[in-house]
Amino acid sequence: MPIRVNPRLIEELDFFGAEDVQYCYHCGDCSANCPHADEVFRFPRKWMRTLQMGLERKLETALEPWLCYYCGQCSEQCPREADPGETMMSLRRWLISRYDFTGIARLFYTSKASEILAIVITGLLTGIGFLWYGLHFGNIHIYDGPGAFLPSSFIHTFDLTLGSVLLVILLINAFRMWRLTLYNERSVPIPWWLYIKRIFLLPWHFFTQKRYAECESKRSTKIFMPWIIHLSLMLGYVIMLVLVMAFIEQLQLGPEIFWPVHVFGYAATIGLVIGTIYFIRSRVFKQNQVQYKKSHSTDWVFVVLLFIIVLTGILQHLFHRTGLLEVANIIYIVHLMAVVPWLLRMPFSKWAHLVYRPLAMYFASILRDAIKIQEKKESPVPSPALG
Amino acid sequence: MKKCKIGVYICSCGTNIAKMVDTEALREYISALPDVAMARTYKYMCSNPGQEIIVQDIKEHGLDRIVVAACSPRMHERTFRRALATAGLNPYLLEMANIREQCSWVHDDPVTATVKAKSLTRAAVNRVKYHEPLESMSVDMTASTLVIGGGIAGMTAALELADSGHYVYLVEKSDHLGGNLARVDLTAPYLDSARDLIVERITRIRTNKQIEVHLSSKVTEVKGYVGNFTAKIELVNKLDNILHYPDEVKIGSVVVCTGYKEFDASRITHYGYGKLPNVITSFEFEKMIQSGRVETKQGKTPKYVAIIHCVGSRSQEFHTYCSRVCCMTALKYAHEIKSANPECYVSDIYIDMHAFGKGHEDFYTRTSEVKTLFLMYEKNEKPVIRAAEPDDDCEMLIEVNERLSGEVIEIPADLVILMVGMEAREDATEVARLVNISTDKEGWFMESHPKLEPVATTTDGIYIAGTCVAPKDIPDTVAQARAAAARILGKISKGKIDVDAVYAEVDEELCAACRLCNTLCPYSAIEFIEEDGKGHSHVISALCKACGTCVSSCPSSAIKGRHFTDQQIFAEIEGMLA
DSSP: OOEEOOTTHHHHGGGGTOOSGGGOOOOOHHHHHOSSOOSSSOOSHHHHHHHHHTOHHHHTTOOHHHHOOOOOHHHHHOTTOOOHHHHHHHHHHHHHHHHOSSSHHHHHHHOHHHHHHHHHHHHHHHHHHHHHHHHHHSBTTOOSSTTBSSOHHHHHHHHHHHHHHHHHHHHHHHHHHHIIIIISSOSSOOOTHHHHHTTTHHHHHHHHOHHHHHGGGGOSSOOOHHHHHHHHHHHHHHHHHHHHHHOHHHHHOOSSOOHHHHHHHHHHHHHHHHHHHHHHHHHHHTOSSGGGSOOOHHHHHHHHHHHHHHHHHHHHHHHHHHTOHHHHHHHHHHHHHHHHHHHHHGGGSGGGHHHHHHHHHHHHHHHHHHHHHHHHHSSOOOOOSOO | OOOOOEEEEEEOTTTTTTTTSOHHHHHHHHHTSTTEEEEEEESOTTSHHHHHHHHHHHHHHOOOEEEEEESOHHHHHHHHHHHHHHTTSOGGGEEEEEOIIIIITTOOOHHHHHHHHHHHHHHHHHHHTTOOOOOOEEEEOOOOEEEEOOSHHHHHHHHHHHHTTOOEEEEOSSSSSOGGGGGOSEETTTTEEHHHHHHHHHHHHHHOTTEEEETTEEEEEEEEETTEEEEEEEEEOTTTOOEEEEEEEEESEEEEOOOEEEOOGGGSGGGTBTTBTTEEEHHHHHHHHHHTOOOOTTSOOOSEEEEEEEESSSOSSSOOSOOSSHHHHHHHHHHHHHHHOTTOEEEEEESOOOOOSTTHHHHHHHHHHTTOEEEEBOTTSOOEEEEOOTTSSSSEEEEEEETTTTEEEEEEESEEEEEEOEEEOTTHHHHHHHHTOOBOTTSOBOOSBTTTBSSBOSSTTEEEOGGGTSOOOHHHHHHHHHHHHHHHHHHHHHOEEEEOSOOEEEOTTTOOOOOHHHHHOTTOOEEEEEETTEEEEEEOTTTOOOOOHHHHHOTTOOEEETTSOHHHHHHHHHHHHO
């Protein structure tokens, strides 16, 4: 059965950032250069082609874009300046919009205005809501403990509710990702026990991002900075997320410092500050590596919001300790006005890769095993299309 | 036979000959042969000092025959003939023994190689004794020229010649000038108007008094030889196809620029040309663009346009060659469609993209910038076009096994443009016979040398230019037309044409008038002369290439090849076998 070409897809991917894919003439240098491409998972060339031809049904099933960490070596040496690295990035954005059942991701990627409007409205609603709550039930002169302006028990309930909403959306989308990439469209049968055998890969890739470091395996002068920064930023907000979801009461205590919890808070803050400044600097000055040369509007929304969150978090903490409790409370509301839209936006933006990337590594490894089992069972199977 | 004084010169060719042939032993052996006055060896006979030795020896020792044992005569026969002439000896009194290409280069045993070199040189010595002094002649050159075909090649050649002050008869079969280029809208890659190119030329031709244009006319007869042809030009009546008013002209040269015709797309059945209304050829699309409206047969603006390359070209069933212009033309269409309607999607389905010329690669890049979808198909797996179902949003679907992805895909299309290739015209063989040139297996006219003589033919005075030789684009066609004109102008400015002294001669007394040679001659150089009821064949020496076909075929041994007489050949064989 032939696959129908959708010539419009290449135009659509413009919105997701793949602006130069049409220049590619398929020399395959990018695939030869990529430290992660191999016999089973061939990229980027193959997917540049699939995108050029608009084979939507095939693109949806691709795990390959998630196997790329955008070290940029492909784009550095592309003879046509077709920017394969950015194309893989754009494909990840597009895949996020495909996995997302709500359609919000697609809306945000295709319309800058709608995204900013949604963030502003969510931020304002959050602000108005918490201000109303504080003024009615709390005392602006108290930051923590009984009668606080925004009591930590209330915030805790709010956080958990928000977290559950996020979790449900992400779980549904992750299920859709599994259905597209492993369940549909794959020619090899996948034994169920492979899912158990390989489950350890999920936390492993999540916490080490080992493959990002492996991007440098072929380069003569290895550049580990983006990996280290990325890792510390990610660990920073994961620790913060755990603190906020489970230890908000202890975190909000003061003015004395509660070391068993706060030490994690400080560590996470350092990671976040370094990461945020590094990425903003790279994107503004377009320096360092090729991956910071092009910034999608959604990239900016993420770093700017994160910057506000980190800044207001630190200020809040400082004002709490110095006794300016009214200012701390007001900053707390500003903090929440950034946190809520930032978190709610997560499943619909590039930062859903927090979930999708480890999942893709896990799925890819299962698929690889399944193919090996199949090959052993049968005589040699025809090799997949050229990389 | 009178005694002669032969000088033999043995070349070492650096070490090329000397490393395999013992040149000193060869010299000693040859010196001992009868009639050999002297034999010498030298490092490089072809060098100026080498030639000087021969000249000096001829003058001092009164040598009357020279043998040079060295490389192939193709390499240096002219050089040594000139040396003989310098010394005042008839240049045809030279014979060369090829002891390099046919001896030292191809053997690895010095002993047997030396034996062979002796035989070869001995044969040359035996032959040269029978050489006769020959004189070359020259014939007059008529300055006017006949140009057959009024396309861009014919018009360019005619203008080039006429602008230099020489008379040109320009004969065109159709009722207008411009040829195939007149059917084209814009040209790739600079998107200049084809019309502008032609109109300027037609105006110049119409106002040029040195050009006599014959429209709706055919050349029906070309007789004579280089510098001295006569041709008959006749008017073709379109209605009854009867020729009228023959016009006889005297010309010195002919330029054939009869062009090409396009491949008939209906021969490839799975493209559905002629059955599917929206499958059209590139020329039909040119007409569409010229009229300013790109639309389907139903009058709708197409959303999807597909362009299929190599229709009739680069395939085993039709033509194996590349038609050279279609890739750029296809890019031009993609460009034109996209500029007229940016909403339209263009798929360009090719085997290979040939963007070899000046500015072509840039044009390809520009076309890919506007997101033309380039798809590659396997040479022997042609795309298949079928009508779409009513619920599809397109008129047709094209199924292709796409090579760069390895996927079998389906491309939507409302309009399909078939890039039809070029093929030789049906009347190419007729024209070839008329001017006595050859065609290759595809029907294209043959050059006398594909690289070094691209516009000359095996018949002197007949030149070919443009797409009647092989598919080519406008710049190449114009270059060839101008090259042909330059060749002719060179001959005209010399005024005379030298004819080689080596040609065949008929002994009228011995000729039995069987006329066998008349039909065998590949250059049509033999005419039959009838006088008082008695006839005999006669070789036109200006046309003869001294191939020897007539000499060997004559049942009465009435034909003699000058410089290749029976006596000379037999002497050579005897020398070889002695």
